[in-house]
Amino acid sequence: NDGLVADMANPNQWAIQTGDYKNQRFSQLDQINAENVGDLQVAWTFSTGVLRGHEGSPLVVGDTMYLHTPFPNIVYALDLANEGKIKWKYEPKQDPNVIPVMCCDTVNRGVAYAEGKIFLHQADTTVVALNADTGAVEWSVVNGDPSIGETNTATVLPVKDKVIVGISGGEFGVRGSVTAYNIADGSLAWRAYSMGPDSDILADPENTTHLGQPVGADSGTNTWEGDQWMIGGGTTWGWYSADLEENLMYYGTGNPSTWNPAQRPGDNRWSMTIMARDIDTGMAKWFYQMTPHDEWDYDGINEMILTEQEIDGVERKLLTHFDRNGLAYTMDRVSGELLVAEKYDPAVNWTTGVDMDPASETYGRPAVVAQYSTEQNGEDVNSTGICPAALGTKDQQPAAYSPETELFYVPTNHVCMDYEPFRVSYTAGQPYVGATLAMYPAPDSHGGMGNFIAWDNINGEIEWSIPEQFSVWSGALATAGDVVFYGTLEGYLKAVSTTDGTELYRFKTPSGIIGNVMTYMHDDKQYIGILSGIGGWAGIGLAAGLTNPNDGLGAVGGYAALSDYTALGGQLTVFSLPN
Ligand SMILES: O=C(O)c1cc(C(=O)O)c2c(n1)C(=O)C(=O)c1cc(C(=O)O)[nH]c1-2
Numbered sequence: 001n002d003g004l005v006a007d008m009a010n011p012n013q014w015a016i017q018t019g020d021y022k023n024q025r026f027s028q029l030d031q032i033n034a035e036n037v038g039d040l041q042v043a044w045t046f047s048t049g050v051l052r053g054h055e056g057s058p059l060v061v062g063d064t065m066y067l068h069t070p071f072p073n074i075v076y077a078l079d080l081a082n083e084g085k086i087k088w089k090y091e092p093k094q095d096p097n098v099i100p101v102m103c104c105d106t107v108n109r110g111v112a113y114a115e116g117k118i119f120l121h122q123a124d125t126t127v128v129a130l131n132a133d134t135g136a137v138e139w140s141v142v143n144g145d146p147s148i149g150e151t152n153t154a155t156v157l158p159v160k161d162k163v164i165v166g167i168s169g170g171e172f173g174v175r176g177s178v179t180a181y182n183i184a185d186g187s188l189a190w191r192a193y194s195m196g197p198d199s200d201i202l203a204d205p206e207n208t209t210h211l212g213q214p215v216g217a218d219s220g221t222n223t224w225e226g227d228q229w230m231i232g233g234g235t236t237w238g239w240y241s242a243d244l245e246e247n248l249m250y251y252g253t254g255n256p257s258t259w260n261p262a263q264r265p266g267d268n269r270w271s272m273t274i275m276a277r278d279i280d281t282g283m284a285k286w287f288y289q290m291t292p293h294d295e296w297d298y299d300g301i302n303e304m305i306l307t308e309q310e311i312d313g314v315e316r317k318l319l320t321h322f323d324r325n326g327l328a329y330t331m332d333r334v335s336g337e338l339l340v341a342e343k344y345d346p347a348v349n350w351t352t353g354v355d356m357d358p359a360s361e362t363y364g365r366p367a368v369v370a371q372y373s374t375e376q377n378g379e380d381v382n383s384t385g386i387c388p389a390a391l392g393t394k395d396q397q398p399a400a401y402s403p404e405t406e407l408f409y410v411p412t413n414h415v416c417m418d419y420e421p422f423r424v425s426y427t428a429g430q431p432y433v434g435a436t437l438a439m440y441p442a443p444d445s446h447g448g449m450g451n452f453i454a455w456d457n458i459n460g461e462i463e464w465s466i467p468e469q470f471s472v473w474s475g476a477l478a479t480a481g482d483v484v485f486y487g488t489l490e491g492y493l494k495a496v497s498t499t500d501g502t503e504l505y506r507f508k509t510p511s512g513i514i515g516n517v518m519t520y521m522h523d524d525k526q527y528i529g530i531l532s533g534i535g536g537w538a539g540i541g542l543a544a545g546l547t548n549p550n551d552g553l554g555a556v557g558g559y560a561a562l563s564d565y566t567a568l569g570g571q572l573t574v575f576s577l578p579n
Pocket residue numbers: 055103104107152153154167168169170171235236237254255299390391395396535536537538
């Protein structure tokens with residue numbers, strides 16, 4: 001897709017949710033920089049008309065901004081050359097029965113653009129291609145079935161002649177998959193499940209590898225008992241990246257279903273796995289399972305950030321991933337070799353670390369601390385003080401990378417939990433969770449529930465860390481102006497120095513921020529854009545009006561204090577320097 005590749009390379013635009021195929025979320029723009037960011041002012045605002053959690057960001061392509069909302073997934077095209085006048089608005093008709101089968105608020109992580117089309121993947125799993133000029137529907141295809149718990153929150157990846165989409169529903173026993181549709185007409189190109197027979201998972205027993213070894217036959221079924229893999233989870237609701245030179249796309253799979261580990265003995269492959277797949281065929285090149293036999297809901301779906309960096313004097317093609325399980329992984333993205341696996345929050349206590357000895361039988365596996373194994377403690381036993389909580393040291397909120405500092409800027413959670421598994425039976429379309437949770441700030445620390453950190457992925461070390469009262473549930477943006485931006489759950493947009501984290505600017509927007517910061521240039525002026533609108537898993541209490549502390553899988557109690565700071569409401573705020 002040469003057009004999109006050129007659009008992404010133009011720093012005046014924000015042509016894809018992730019900034020580029022590498023998911024770096026880095027902008028070359030430097031009109032707004034560490035010297036003058038303190039003067040930032042609000043340039044204009046736009047109310048989305050929707051109340052619940054606003055994730056993702058607008059796109060800017062040419063003179064048009066494309067803005068989406070959570071359910072009902074309205075798309076606005078705003079004319080930047082005409083003071084943001086609405087060029088067109090698309091509002092799909094969706095059955096509201098999809099709302100109760102969305103686990104973690106009715107969020108959507110944004111639209112994508114390619115070849116004159118805007119791609120919207122609705123909550124009810126309808127994928128629509130809209131004419132970018134008029135908003136007219138060019139094609140639409142149904143990817144899943146909400147009546148069995150299949151929904152969507154993720155953005156899509158347009159790459160080459162395909163648009164690649166994921167699916168949600170790990171809390172409903174959905175078997176995860178990634179599907180490629182042809183951009184031209186929406187016809188199916190390939191689908192790769194996370195578990196199941198080789199022909200379903202598109203794995204080649206001899207040529208698909210795990211830590212350098214062939215996966216062998218039936219790798220997607222032989223670590224499951226019976227047919228449990230059919231309702232095995234491993235959903236694909238995160239971010240996607242791509243390396244066109246290698247013809248590979250990268251993503252991670254979510255938790256195995258149910259959350260009660262006693263009901264699914266075995267490693268539960270390929271849940272909790274980083275996957276590298278051929279873009280044209282979907283065939284898997286390599287897998288790496290980070291959390292075999294998950295006992296904590298540490299979905300592996302967080303973004304894969306692609307970089308080229310020197311290790312021991314040799315430039316390598318790397319993939320860096322900040323997992324929910326509290327470990328940050330640096331891998332060779334061509335071969336799938338594991339290079340670094342280190343904790344990126346000192347609070348992480350469920351594991352002592354990953355076995356890095358290739359000759360060892362447990363190579364690549366995290367060593368589990370028995371006290372924090374929810375299975376060892378047994379069904380109906382409350383395991384306490386586990387760090388991180390189920391929402392991980394980081395959830396879907398994407399980090400940014402600056403090639404200038406070679407540091408990653410990571411929004412994190414600093415939250416621990418009590419976890420009590422219980423036996424649950426499967427009924428299609430009904431919650432299939434099997435655990436009761438409580439969440440609270442990491443004990444014996446600064447008392448807050450988050451940190452915004454700078455990470456060195458070669459040495460596996462935190463460079464600096466900014467304590468935050470709440471989890472940082474907003475995606476970061478790093479720029480060539482030596483500034484990194486992020487939003488907070490109280491509603492602040494913050495700008496800090498890329499070198500030492502010094503705060504340079506803050507502004508309180510009308511609602512808590514779970515969106516991702518973006519930037520663009522119009523008429524020679526640089527703008528910073530951010531969606532406010534509290535919600536997502538952390539903000540589910542406010543978003544869904546829940547008050548019982550155990551509701552929202554423990555998030556309602558954990559984040560109860562949010563209501564002292566913010567209230568619902570979707571708004572885009574755009575900042576610039578004064579004239
Ligand atoms: O297993 C799944 O299918 C699934 C889906 C989603 C989603 O689609 O938003 C989330 C999760 N799991 C999840 O575990 C989680 O922590 C989470 C947080 C959020 C959010 O947007 O704040 N969504 C989800």
